[in-house]
Amino acid sequence: xxxxxxxxxxxxxxxxxxWIGIVADLALGIAKVIGGALGTSEALVADxxxxxxxxxxxxxxxxxxxxxxxxxxxxHPYGHGKAEVLAGRTVAILVxxxxxxxxxxxxxxxxxxxPDPLPEAWTLWFALASIFLKEAQCQxxxxxxxRLKSESLLADAANRRSDVLASVIALAGIGAALLLGxxxxxxxxxAAVLICLIVFGIGLKAFLRTGSAxxxxxxxxxxxxxxxxxxxxxxxxxxxxxxxARRSGLETHMELHVEVDPRMPVGEAHAIASKVSEAIRREVxxxxxxxxxxxxxxPNDH
Numbered sequence: 001x002x003x004x005x006x007x008x009x010x011x012x013x014x015x016x017x018x019w020i021g022i023v024a025d026l027a028l029g030i031a032k033v034i035g036g037a038l039g040t041s042e043a044l045v046a047d048x049x050x051x052x053x054x055x056x057x058x059x060x061x062x063x064x065x066x067x068x069x070x071x072x073x074x075x076h077p078y079g080h081g082k083a084e085v086l087a088g089r090t091v092a093i094l095v096x097x098x099x100x101x102x103x104x105x106x107x108x109x110x111x112x113x114x115p116d117p118l119p120e121a122w123t124l125w126f127a128l129a130s131i132f133l134k135e136a137q138c139q140x141x142x143x144x145x146x147r148l149k150s151e152s153l154l155a156d157a158a159n160r161r162s163d164v165l166a167s168v169i170a171l172a173g174i175g176a177a178l179l180l181g182x183x184x185x186x187x188x189x190x191a192a193v194l195i196c197l198i199v200f201g202i203g204l205k206a207f208l209r210t211g212s213a214x215x216x217x218x219x220x221x222x223x224x225x226x227x228x229x230x231x232x233x234x235x236x237x238x239x240x241x242x243x244x245a246r247r248s249g250l251e252t253h254m255e256l257h258v259e260v261d262p263r264m265p266v267g268e269a270h271a272i273a274s275k276v277s278e279a280i281r282r283e284v285x286x287x288x289x290x291x292x293x294x295x296x297x298x299p300n301d302h
Contacts, residue, residue: 010250011069015062022058039123046102046192047170053098057091061152068249081249088151089210095203103196109189119174127171134163151213155206162202166195219245230283236272238297253289262296269294
């Protein structure tokens with residue numbers, strides 16, 4: 001049966017994944033900023049700062065997960081699950097802000113160029129290493145986010161995917177500058193502009209997706225069908241009718257109308273409702289709050 005302890009364990013998985021990302025982003029970001037500065041690569045510096053900003057997004061995910069795992073109280077009888085979704089939306093906003101700031105910086109550099117040395121060839125290795133490390137993070141968080149249906153992890157994974165694309169473009173920008181010499185130096189800041197456009201676009205997509213989750217988005221079709229199947233396994237349930245299921249962070253809160261024999265005693269009908277609630281929480285992952293309404297079953301109504 002899905003319990004409060006199970007929900008807290010799921011939020012703990014989200015926090016652990018975020019902490020792993022924080023440590024990796026901190027190390028990778030510092031390496032890329034230092035490497036970009038020493039190797040005079042505008043694109044690599046922008047990519048490194050983006051990686052450092054990811055440590056902040058990771059901390060936001062951790063905070064959201066720890067807030068969401070708090071038990072329900074008098075002021076929040078449905079729990080704190082939406083804190084996890086709010087964390088995802090905050091990450092999305094942060095991603096867009098980073099894109100705007102560094103896009104502006106790169107455009108200024110293109111409009112008013114200053115004679116910097118060409119990027120060093122060894123900076124290519126930083127961009128290449130970043131591609132593999134960021135993609136590994138993306139895959140890990142995307143799979144865990146989909147399994148747990150975690151908006152904050154999915155937003156963080158999308159952020160990592162933007163970093164992968166950013167590193168690819170940084171790699172291309174550095175390579176173009178090295179191949180074309182001084183005439184190709186403009187390609188490095190142009191690559192930085194493209195990085196920022198990609199980052200902003202992915203942040204906007206995550207922002208819109210988390211908005212739907214905040215507005216009591218219905219559970220997915222698979223969860224809806226699993227709820228009905230679980231209810232129909234209880235003897236005495238003749239049919240299921242109205243079903244409202246909404247997401248709250250990693251949890252699902254739901255109301256279900258089940259139909260029973262209209263001649264059934266009230267006490268027996270109440271016992272069936274309790275069994276339906278237990279069956280749903282036992283069989284359907286993520287369902288923590290269940291309200292079951294009893295209605296009379298009339299064949300002519302179907």
